[in-house]
Amino acid sequence: xxxxxxxxxxxxxxxxxxxxxxxxxxxxxxxxxxxxxxxxxxxxxxxxxxxxxxxxxxxxxxxxxxxxxxxxxxxxxxxxxxxxxxxxxxxxxxxxxxxxxxxxxxxxxxxxxxxxxxxxxxxxxxxxxxxxxxxxxxxxxxxxxxxxxxxxxxxxxxxxxxxxxxxxxxxxxxxxxxxxxxxxxxxxxxxxxxxxxxxxxxxxxxxxxxxxxxxxxxxxxxxxxxxxxxxxxxxxxxxxxxxxxxxxxxxxxxxxxxxxxxxxxxxxxxxxxxxxxxxxxxxxxxxxxxxxxxxxxxxxxxxxxxxxxxxxxxxxxxxxxxxxxxxxxxxxxxxxxxxxxxxxxxxxxxxxxxxxxxxxxxxxxxxxxxxxxxxxxxxxxxxxxxxxxxxxxxxxxxxxxxxxxxxxxxxxxxxxxxxxxxxxxxxxxxxxxxxxxxxxxxxxxxxxxxxxxxxxxxxxxxxxxx
Ligand code: ADP
Ligand code: ASP
Ligand code: MG
Numbered sequence: 001x002x003x004x005x006x007x008x009x010x011x012x013x014x015x016x017x018x019x020x021x022x023x024x025x026x027x028x029x030x031x032x033x034x035x036x037x038x039x040x041x042x043x044x045x046x047x048x049x050x051x052x053x054x055x056x057x058x059x060x061x062x063x064x065x066x067x068x069x070x071x072x073x074x075x076x077x078x079x080x081x082x083x084x085x086x087x088x089x090x091x092x093x094x095x096x097x098x099x100x101x102x103x104x105x106x107x108x109x110x111x112x113x114x115x116x117x118x119x120x121x122x123x124x125x126x127x128x129x130x131x132x133x134x135x136x137x138x139x140x141x142x143x144x145x146x147x148x149x150x151x152x153x154x155x156x157x158x159x160x161x162x163x164x165x166x167x168x169x170x171x172x173x174x175x176x177x178x179x180x181x182x183x184x185x186x187x188x189x190x191x192x193x194x195x196x197x198x199x200x201x202x203x204x205x206x207x208x209x210x211x212x213x214x215x216x217x218x219x220x221x222x223x224x225x226x227x228x229x230x231x232x233x234x235x236x237x238x239x240x241x242x243x244x245x246x247x248x249x250x251x252x253x254x255x256x257x258x259x260x261x262x263x264x265x266x267x268x269x270x271x272x273x274x275x276x277x278x279x280x281x282x283x284x285x286x287x288x289x290x291x292x293x294x295x296x297x298x299x300x301x302x303x304x305x306x307x308x309x310x311x312x313x314x315x316x317x318x319x320x321x322x323x324x325x326x327x328x329x330x331x332x333x334x335x336x337x338x339x340x341x342x343x344x345x346x347x348x349x350x351x352x353x354x355x356x357x358x359x360x361x362x363x364x365x366x367x368x369x370x371x372x373x374x375x376x377x378x379x380x381x382x383x384x385x386x387x388x389x390x391x392x393x394x395x396x397x398x399x400x401x402x403x404x405x406x407x408x409x410x411x412x413x414x415x416x417x418x419x420x421x422x423x424x425x426x427x428x429x430x431x432x433x434x435x436x437x438x439x440x441x442x443x444x445x446x447x448x449x450x451x452x453x454x455x456x457x458x459x460x461x462x463x464x465x466x
Contacts (some may be wrong), residue, residue, distance in 0.1 A: 002034040002183065004223040006214035010130055010231035010319045015082025020288055022083075022138045022279065024229070025187060025302035028149045028330045031182040034183040036221055039135050040210040041127020046193075053090055053115055053123045054107065062110040069103045076130045082177035091137045095130055102126045102377040115267065117162035121194075121204045125150075128191035128210070136189040154179050154188075156195030158203045165195060165203035166271065167216045176221025183221065190217055206402055211269035215283070219275035222455055223433035228268065234296030235267055237460035238312045243449050244328070245461035248261075249310065251297050251402050259437040263349075263399035264315035273298070278304060308411050309458040310402035310450050317348065319370035320395050320441060321430065323361045323380065327389030334385060335361065338377065351397060351439055353430045364397055364441055395427060395449030399439040400454060406435035415440075418457040424450045
């Protein structure tokens with residue numbers, strides 16, 4: 001079998017974790033499998049890089065740089081010493097060189113007082129750049145050849161949308177030639193989260209983007225299966241940190257995973273399913289800390305169980321915009337004007353709902369885009385196209401997901417009856433066109449409670465043939 005295995009930040013958080021990863025790889029290698037690996041940054045490192053990059057242009061001095069570089073050095077060298085003691089000199093030099101490079105770029109951002117999207121992408125890719133050589137050395141420590149590739153070297157070509165880029169179709173052939181051709185001899189280790197444009201400029205694929213890297217590389221090497229290794233037993237009925245009796249799902253469909261991840265389930269990057277859909281590659285989500293658990297299988301067509309609702313998720317910190325006014329009724333082009341203005345200002349709309357009277361359009365967007373969006377829409381009132389544009393902070397979007405909801409009458413009624421019974425006030429409702437998702441918006445403080453109410457209502461913690 002040919003596998004693409006992706007290990008997330010929690011799976012490589014320290015030397016002991018890396019030891020577990022290498023045990024898994026060695027086991028499959030001995031069984032005759034071909035393997036390519038995509039790896040993330042160590043847990044928390046990308047957050048540290050994003051924080052410092054964002055702070056430097058307005059920082060009063062550059063004193064935050066040295067402690068960060070020191071902390072990254074200590075953490076990665078300690079991991080290296082534990083995970084690959086025979087390779088400390090060789091790989092330690094690589095890590096130090098990369099840290100000098102990172103430090104120089106951070107000083108440049110501070111001195112220029114400017115962080116461009118391009119420099120930000122390069123900076124935040126360093127978590128993967130520091131970690132991947134350690135994993136490859138730990139594999140070599142077991143007498144298995146292993147070479148490291150950054151996303152660009154592996155062949156991932158992307159759009160130039162920094163921070164949220166998308167892989168281009170020509171990546172496939174390049175990945176096959178650069179990575180696929182090596183699998184008989186070695187286990188290539190590819191840095192997740194990044195690619196580059198045709199001009200060779202580094203891009204990143206969005207937060208949690210290593211899952212997306214895994215599916216791009218998996219599709220490129222024509223993997224039989226893609227395994228996403230993480231710190232829970234699989235995709236669960238809800239976030240186990242919120243719902244303590246959340247249950248691992250045996251099967252989930254591509255559509256269901258897309259809906260869940262789009263609405264905030266951190267277990268998978270929303271776009272990571274695209275290439276697999278194209279090639280129909282089976283994906284499994286498994287636990288590095290409990291590898292004997294069979295995990296979750298993600299398949300093209302889900303298994304319809306007797307339950308229509310399969311999982312719940314929610315995103316905190318979204319913002320709501322309400323556009324009201326009888327002037328909108330029957331007037332063509334209002335929606336076009338709204339969405340063009342938002343698109344021109346790079347505001348991504350997560351949910352839309354329009355009242356049947358047409359006198360109201362409600363939108364849900366990322367909270368950080370709220371003031372940009374409100375400014376971008378001010379012309380609607382100025383030009384008398386609508387009466388008012390109002391906005392609300394601190395709301396939360398909840399998604400109820402399940403392929404079986406398509407065509408099953410009464411699910412919406414059951415959701416909103418249960419919420420009403422528990423006194424959860426619903427501010428907005430929207431049903432996705434796939435019918436595998438009903439989403440709604442509540443006040444921030446009601447979000448977790450709404451998920452708990454529905455998890456109980458649909459008895460998601462009970463074992464079921466899913
Ligand atoms: P990794 O570092 O492996 O990429 P992430 O932290 O990105 O791991 O994602 C795994 C985490 O996602 C889990 O620890 C879990 O807390 C969280 N999570 C949220 N929703 C779900 C869900 N529906 N199923 C499983 N895990 C979920
Ligand atoms: N390191 C990146 C992040 O934290 C990518 C990933 O972990 O998948 O978002
Ligand atoms: Mg992740």
